[in-house]
Amino acid sequence: MRALTALLGLGFALALAAPAHAALSEDDLSGVALRPAADALIPADIPFADEDGRHLALGDVMSERATLLILADYNCRTICGPILATAEAAIRGSGLVVGRDFNLVVIGIDPTESRADAVAMKTAQFGDDPGLAAAHFLDGDAAAIERLSSAIGYHARYDAHARQYAHPTDLLVLTPDRRVSRLLPGLAVSGDELRFALVEAGDGFVGSLIDRMHVLCYGLDPAYGVYNASVRAALIGGGGATLALVGVMAAIAQRRRKRLIGEGG
Numbered sequence: 001m002r003a004l005t006a007l008l009g010l011g012f013a014l015a016l017a018a019p020a021h022a023a024l025s026e027d028d029l030s031g032v033a034l035r036p037a038a039d040a041l042i043p044a045d046i047p048f049a050d051e052d053g054r055h056l057a058l059g060d061v062m063s064e065r066a067t068l069l070i071l072a073d074y075n076c077r078t079i080c081g082p083i084l085a086t087a088e089a090a091i092r093g094s095g096l097v098v099g100r101d102f103n104l105v106v107i108g109i110d111p112t113e114s115r116a117d118a119v120a121m122k123t124a125q126f127g128d129d130p131g132l133a134a135a136h137f138l139d140g141d142a143a144a145i146e147r148l149s150s151a152i153g154y155h156a157r158y159d160a161h162a163r164q165y166a167h168p169t170d171l172l173v174l175t176p177d178r179r180v181s182r183l184l185p186g187l188a189v190s191g192d193e194l195r196f197a198l199v200e201a202g203d204g205f206v207g208s209l210i211d212r213m214h215v216l217c218y219g220l221d222p223a224y225g226v227y228n229a230s231v232r233a234a235l236i237g238g239g240g241a242t243l244a245l246v247g248v249m250a251a252i253a254q255r256r257r258k259r260l261i262g263e264g265g
Contacts, residue, residue: 023160023161031155032157033153033155040153041177042062042148042151043147043178045057046147046148047140048138048140050118050137058148062105062174064176065101065103066175067201068087070087070104070106071106071109072084072107073164073165073167074120076164081124084121085125088125095195098131099133099134105138107145109165114139117139118139152180154167172184181201
């Protein structure tokens with residue numbers, strides 16, 4: 001239910017938003033991707049801080065069991081919220097318990113974000129759910145984020161004009177020794193799929209990385225002023241209510257296209 005609410009909220013937010021003037025071009029966005037090497041290993045000593053202000057290394061929160069890693073923009077205005085809501089629903093459907101069966105780690109990709117931003121997103125998405133209390137929401141400086149990004153082949157771009165990141169939406173599943181085992185679709189992962197990936201990774205098996213459709217958290221296509229078609233396609237898989245949401249997005253896209261044509265004339 002929380003995932004559906006988040007998706008509907010996204011639709012209304014887009015409906016009310018002013019026309020976007022994205023600064024990133026299609027060429028810029030072509031480099032936004034998550035491409036980990038087959039044996040990608042995250043260093044244990046990368047320093048971060050958690051939502052309680054404790055300074056720690058990634059190895060401290062990614063040990064002993066498999067890890068579900070989510071990279072997010074804590075001040076995102078597009079689909080980071082729905083991604084976390086989808087992950088929450090998948091966790092519930094998996095039958096696994098955070099902190100007992102696997103680690104859940106969310107890391108902010110914006111080095112200017114603070115502990116308060118991490119706390120705000122955790123509260124907004126997970127509330128006071130005791131089943132998710134063991135999730136770690138981390139923030140770090142630019143050097144830490146760069147080291148992590150380099151280790152897993154994560155490439156994001158910042159749009160200074162829109163003050164938001166274009167970044168991949170895939171989730172990463174890691175083995176207990178912090179090797180990338182699987183990539184999962186952030187907007188379409190199911191409980192069964194998540195359970196299989198975590199159990200597989202927990203046994204130390206590194207599976208094949210599936211080359212999925214690339215979905216970006218950015219919103220509007222900078223060339224045409226319409227909602228990113230790959231995001232629409234991903235959301236279609238969410239059921240009838242999400243189809244209605246896509247209809248709202250299509251109407252917004254058509255209105256913006258007409259406005260752009262009018263301005264061009």
